[in-house]
Amino acid sequence: MDTENNQLTLCGVIDTDPVLDHEVLGERFYRMDLKVPRLSGASDLLPVTVSERLMNSQVAAGTRLCVVGQLRSYNKVVAGSGRLLLTAFAQHLLPPDSAENPNVIRLTGAICKPPSFRTTPFGREIADLMLAVNRAFGKSDYIPCIAWGRTARYASGLAVGDRLEIQGRFQSREYQKQLPDGTVLNRTAYEVSISRLTALQDAPLSPRPAASSQENALQ
Numbered sequence: 001m002d003t004e005n006n007q008l009t010l011c012g013v014i015d016t017d018p019v020l021d022h023e024v025l026g027e028r029f030y031r032m033d034l035k036v037p038r039l040s041g042a043s044d045l046l047p048v049t050v051s052e053r054l055m056n057s058q059v060a061a062g063t064r065l066c067v068v069g070q071l072r073s074y075n076k077v078v079a080g081s082g083r084l085l086l087t088a089f090a091q092h093l094l095p096p097d098s099a100e101n102p103n104v105i106r107l108t109g110a111i112c113k114p115p116s117f118r119t120t121p122f123g124r125e126i127a128d129l130m131l132a133v134n135r136a137f138g139k140s141d142y143i144p145c146i147a148w149g150r151t152a153r154y155a156s157g158l159a160v161g162d163r164l165e166i167q168g169r170f171q172s173r174e175y176q177k178q179l180p181d182g183t184v185l186n187r188t189a190y191e192v193s194i195s196r197l198t199a200l201q202d203a204p205l206s207p208r209p210a211a212s213s214q215e216n217a218l219q
Helices: 149-155 214-218
Strands: 006-014 019-024 027-037 043-051 064-078 081-094 103-111 116-119 125-135 139-148 163-178 184-199
Touching: 006 043, 006 081, 043 064, 043 163, 043 184, 064 139, 081 139, 081 184, 103 139, 116 149, 125 149, 125 163, 139 149, 149 184
Parallel strands: 043 081, 139 184
Antiparallel strands: 006 027, 006 064, 006 103, 019 027, 027 043, 064 081, 103 125, 103 163, 116 125, 125 139, 163 184
């Protein structure tokens, strides 16, 4: 069931050599960044986690790669505070350019926070959603999603517990955060940009508790 709830395919160029990220029950997991093109010509630089079981000599900076897996979330303490981080968790590695779409994700889950609706200074309508996607062993991934235009207006009327099917892409977005002392930090946000949203008509799904550690979330 968890595989159907969360399906991700990314194809691009490895931007950084894999580095050891963590170890679970003797199995080592490596992290790298994958540069994935957009139709506009821009690219997203996206974090990918790969088990040592899938690694080979072709997994190195500068080589092309297709990753099939899931979008996972985990909590990590950064600068003294907890942050929700996302990673593309590889379950299979495919030959380069073996997918028609270099960046596609399909999620089924429940809204776990009230949607936030806003309008930009240029009049663009945006809605932010947090989707809880259940997976095996009683865990859930918490995925921030963003909708635009008519989809954003529709999403703004949804409620916590509403179940959705979402299709879109995993993207990175640069932003600036101002600290209380006036310091401005450049940061990168990761989220799912929604291209299609369908509300499911069956009973609301209760999100499971969040994983409390990186090891629990990524294995």
